[in-house]
Amino acid sequence: MAAEDDHDDRLGHRARLRRRFLEAGAEALADYELLELLLFQARPRGDVKPLSKRLVARFGSFAEAVSAPADALARVDGMGEASVAALKTAHAAATRLLGQAIRDRPVLSSWSQLLDYCRVAMASLPVEEVRVLYLDRKNRLIRDERQGRGTVDHTPLYPREVVKRALELGASALIVVHNHPSGDPSPSQADIAMTRQLSEAAAALGLVLHDHLIVARGGHTSFRSAGLL
Incomplete structure (x- = not known):
């Protein structure tokens, strides 16, 4: 029963975090919480908050974490291929958006x-x-x-x-x-x-x-x- 309660609580945490992001924007979230949102895509189960906090502790911020080289991310305990891909996709998206802003002008x-x-x-x-x-x-x-x-x-x-x-x-x-x-x-x-x-x-x-x-x-x-x- 305790394990089931823990699972329900994690699902509730994910839903609450997504809702807060959609309603209040990124400014309402700490760096580790933004990383949690990205890691949700790679890890549909489990608590990713400890991993998110390790990433901030290792690299210093959300921006530095997603900008870090893939091999450096992979050396962080708990970061598998899917998790690395999730963070590097966010970095690639930011780069492409900023690149588009300077084109045709x-x-x-x-x-x-x-x-x-x-x-x-x-x-x-x-x-x-x-x-x-x-x-x-x-x-x-x-x-x-x-x-x-x-x-x-x-x-x-x-x-x-x-x-x-x-x-x-x-x-x-x-x-x-x-x-x-x-x-x-x-x-x-x-x-x-x-x-x-x-x-x-x-x-x-x-x-x-x-x-x-x-x-x-x-x-x-x-x-x-x-x-x-």
Whole structure:
């Protein structure tokens, strides 16, 4: 009888949590409760509150948990493949929604949305990755492409390949974005030198390098705003 009562109580908890979310919104829920809602989809039975709290304790917040690499999530006690997939689906959905917000409109007038997209897509990656946003004459996004993926502190970027691709796409301008897994968005001397080389190569072919952004868990750096471009 006690086991049946426990089962009924868990079902009641799930129903109450869903109702509170639908009626009051995400702001009414703690981070671990939002994680519970996601884990309900992966684990139709059982109490997922302890697991949700372990995820917050391990990663620090809801956002950091869903942004964490799949292999890091899998190392948390109780996280199976379905649970990892549930959290990474939420992260993929957020990235896609934010990416859609900067499409078909001038990127330079949607700067805060661009930063949100870059942070969600890249700030928590375990290794460095470089993306290039290719823009048309009205600064609308033509293509968002990953140019390279490297180590925890280095990703090669070849200016000749970037400008060649820009010409293939008929782009008029570029924005380069890369992440720092260390959490510190400060540019290195290598970052600064590479940006200057790319800016010169682009200018020689009539292309404009609008900015180079570094995103990290600790914030972001704009080379243009910092006077480095």
